[in-house]
Amino acid sequence: MPSPRFPIPQGTLDMLILQILSLEPAHGYGIAQRLEQISRSVVQVNQGSLYPALHRLQQKGWLRAEWKQSETGREAKFYSLTHTGRRQLAVEKNSWARLSGAVKLIFEEGSR
């Protein structure tokens, strides 16, 4: 019996996708697998919500997509970070760090 998994917090999926793609371009299935690996047993990512997110990020101009041959030899749609996407990732990381720092502070304050 796997331990209970949390649904992914609102708004963090975009950040996770940007983070994964900042390492190397990937197709949807690849991103799903990476998410699965990273978050195994902690957060639960609905695979269905991945694609709307990818298309949204692409529409915002943070991702670009192209059809390339995948590792299996079939054509797959590879997403990669654009310049603005990279900037956006930095912004989100920064604000996430500030938010989690603040939450941690509040908890420490409360436990004292």
Place this chain on the structure above:
Amino acid sequence: MIHFLNWFRRGSLERGLDRELQYHFDRRVVDLSASGIPEPEARRRAAAELGLAQVREEVRDVWLTRWFRDFLYDLRFSVRSFLRSPGFTVVTLLSLALGIGATTAIYSLVDQVMLHALPVHDPASLVLVDWDGEEVAGGFGSWNLMSYPMCRDLQQQTRFFDGVLCRAETDVNLAAGGDPKPVAAEIVSGSYFSVLGIGPALGRVIEEPDDAAPGAGPVVVLSHDFWEAEFGGAADIIGRKLLINQHPMTIVGVAPVAFHGVDVGGVPALWIPASMYAEALPGAEDLLNSPTRWLQILARLRPDVTPAQAQTGLLPWFRPWLEENARRPGFPVIDAETRRRYLASSLSLTPAPQGHAPLRRTLSEPLWVLFAATGVLLGLACLNVAGLFLARGSARGREIGTRLALGASRGRIGRQLLADSFLLALAGGALGIALAQPAMRALLAFLPDYATDSALRPALSFRLLTFALFASVCAGLLSGLAPALHAGDGSLISSLRERAGTGFGGVRLRKCIVILQVAFSLILVIGAALFVRTLADLQAKGPGFDTASLVSFSLEPRKNGYSAADSHRLIERVLDAVRSLPLTRDSGIARNELLTDGSWRNHVTIQTDRRFTTDRGVDLNAVSPGFFATLNVRLLAGRNFDQHDSRAAAQTGPASAIVNEVFVKRYLTGRDPVGVQIGVGSGPDVKTDITIVGICASFNYRDLREEREQAFFSISDKNEDFGAAFYVKVRGTPDQAFQAIRQVVRNADPQLPILGLRTVDEQVTRSLNTERMLAALSGSFGALALLLSLIGLYGVMSFVVTRRTREIGIRLALGATGASAIRLVLRDAFAMVAAGIAVALPCAAALGKLVQSQLFGVTATDPATVAGAALVLAAGALVAAFIPAWRASNVNPTDALRLD
């Protein structure tokens, strides 16, 4: 907006998404199979994880937001359903297009004449400075007249103004190489262009030094249009000489394309500095130092000053100025009471971002009336479309019921119906804009004589398109709202159970619509009847003199360099030559032309057993002895002028006068007017040395409406001579006469332009242009409105008859006659018409007050006219309702009962 484009490439987007998802799915199945799960189970798991249908929908929402996508689907659905019923579509489209087109066309005039700001720097800070109180000093021109010294002195008031300009319009004779011809000119102060912030397109504009002293600036600036039309846009135009009223002047610049002066109703061909007034206005006295009022003053307020502040702030300066002005040369002698009122005068400042335009004064009321009428017409068209929509809604009851049953929300259905009406309204709007252009051109052709030289253009502007769009959206809302709301109620079960054709579309709502339509159209029909009667009455009445075979033209020799005495001699010579033409029966001249909306007007002081002054201006004219006979105006008493009167030497001013009947009735009742002494003017210094020698019948002088007090003097070289209008009663056709007259004038002076050579009948027609515009347009609006409302009535009555077929069938089966069935239906129709009339009458009475000043010979609530209009409407309604009624009487009881 990029989202919007996705709609057009949604096919390729969909295919891409399919491939992408398919890839994911296949990989997942392979991976799951590899981990030992049998393939069918793996496929099931992969599909469940991914939720394909859901993902697709969500991704589509990313491409295009949901409501927008729905809206586009709605539109597509609407287009299809419209294409399926072309008859309905054409009728509704045409109603809306006519309404929107008419409204847009009239609005274009309203906008250009009344709302459009001048194309100058910051028009919002311009104010018109006008006199408020007793003006005393004489003047010439249109309205808001001020003196030149006043403008100069206001320029010193820099506490309130960033600049002050003055201007006046006139016609000058211009010769650039060829024969002189009259062109419109604007006489302007040196500050004119700099205050307006208008720079030259070529050369320079008129500047302060040009206006520094009398005769200082013999220069002109050409308008861009005139430069192109007259000089072919020649690049070397600067420095060329031309003759203005035979005085040489130099072209120093060309104004920018869009700039047409400050009067939308009069476009100048060129601008002349005020310092050249003597050349531009031959015969004028010293205008730069005298208190004579002849220009309009526009000022630019400082940014931190409101008109009200400036108005009160100027008073401490203005009061002493009045005293000073009264000491200027040429200030009339006035009695103590007039002086008291004069000294209590103040200045009024009104915002004038649109500049100064007499046209606005005369046209604004007719235009607002027409604009209101088109608004009503558009409302009527919307109601008609709403009615048709309801009818279609009931025909589509089944379809809508089915969609509701399949789970569509009522809001969704309502939105679909709204999309229908919006699509229709926008298409109607586009069609309306296409219609608006020819309509505008036709409208401009209707405009009165004085507006033909105006800057009014039948051009579509951005503002106009915005307006048309606004009107279309309003029309869409108006016509779609009732049916859309209506789609929300009515029970689902019953709509499915009912036969098609009787479902939606409540009778009461549709009857309300028809009642409103009847009311609207009655208002328009009453308006049309009033304006048509006004025109007919004025035409039937005529100008009060005999216009048959009467030809007129004017000469202004002083604008061709003649002195006053030479000018008079030339005019006499031409008159003699005209008189001796074989085709001339009678001929005469007058100083002022008749029926041009203008006159020489002044108070008259009368000496009987007491001395008194007329309480209002009397229209004056100087005429030759043959004038009255030529116009067939009867002399009621006394004698006509003779050679002796016109040649009276040694005296200044006229010695004898003929006054009209109205003058006698107002001022000289109960005494013999012949022999009474009068004088022109109102001051205590006016000499009453003119003897009334005759009484003539009254006729119209300024326009066809007004029969005012008139006094005529004998024309002579002693009168101020600005030229003469010739009246010639001819034998044969006018064309022969025109030819002969042209020859006569050419013989006298080949360089002299002939002004306004035409028949007097044509002049009468021209002077009725406003009335004709109102009658023709309100007439067509009324007819259109009537047609629309009768179609509406017919529609709803047909609907009622269809619905009541069963009931009527039962009545007939029980022994009712066909006539009683007709009565049944007609009673229904007449109840609606009566209700509509009851709604319309108080509205028409209230609106009537607004149009009263445009009417002649009828009051706005004239019972005969109103009753006539109501009768026409009722007769039309009878026809419209009779067709369905007759069908009702022919219902076959067995068929009717078998229907269900």
